[in-house]
Amino acid sequence: MNAYRSKSLSFPWPPLLYSIAVIIALCLQRYYPLPLPFLWSIVAWAAGAALTAFAVTLNVWAVKTLLESRTTVLTQRCSAYLVTTGPFRFTRNPTYLGYTLLTAGLGLLIGNLWFVAIAALAAALTTLLVIRCEEMHLLSRFGCEFEFYCKHTRRWV
Template sequence: MNAYRSKSLSFPWPPLVYSLAVIAALYLKQDYPVYLPHLWALIAWGIGALLTIVAVTLNVWAVKTLIDSRTTVLTQRCTAHLVTKGPFRFTRNPTYLGYTLLMAGLGLMIGNVWFVAMAAVAAALTTLLVIRCEEMHLLSRFGCEFEFYCRRTRRWL
């Protein structure tokens, strides 16, 4: 494979995957409602608010780090540099982690626990459809440097 021609994705899968997960969660809530007792609903709202704040902060930090490193934010474009600083020191996929936490957090805040389940499904699909492709792209572009990065940094957390 020519490293200079390889692209991580030809279609922006993450927005589609997470959008379909939201739609599925809304549908499941309508047909199979799950209600939390009042006290648990308050606790869930607090946890959801915290997760939402963490998710938004993580995504903004990740995008800023990519821009500062002068590489693309879009998954369909070839990356110019292997970014290993900022949130990428802790997770190889901070934006996808942020999407997952945001979905779970918003679900807890609105009282739809199906959002939490669908966030896990979306994360699994993102790993299969997106992350593995992106990792092959990064491996072809950066070789051993990317392998060393993978050894010291987890894919999700």
């Protein structure tokens, strides 16, 4: 039996990756601060508030869509259905996109530009460590249907 067929991951990596990213950004700001001029800090705060609100909305919408489709929200469980509705129409990974935007948005809200850089790094690591395994799982479970979905829906945005 295909090892990817039963589940995609054995450990829920995304929350850990983004938590570590936040800790690293806080440490970098403490030892290597990137100050923002006052006017830019107001603009950054407004952009951060908008990004944070959008990220939370995206994550709630994605989880709601998964629950309504009666498939798992957890990455270490087997997917029952290929979900292509809701935010999954626009991106194959709306929760990870939400995590990334939330990390960057929080950084802009508190004036820590390291969050933005670390969010990009966390997204790259998520692609390498998580998304590729999840895609193998979905490919082994749903075959051509998943391939068709991949051709019409981008991985991130």
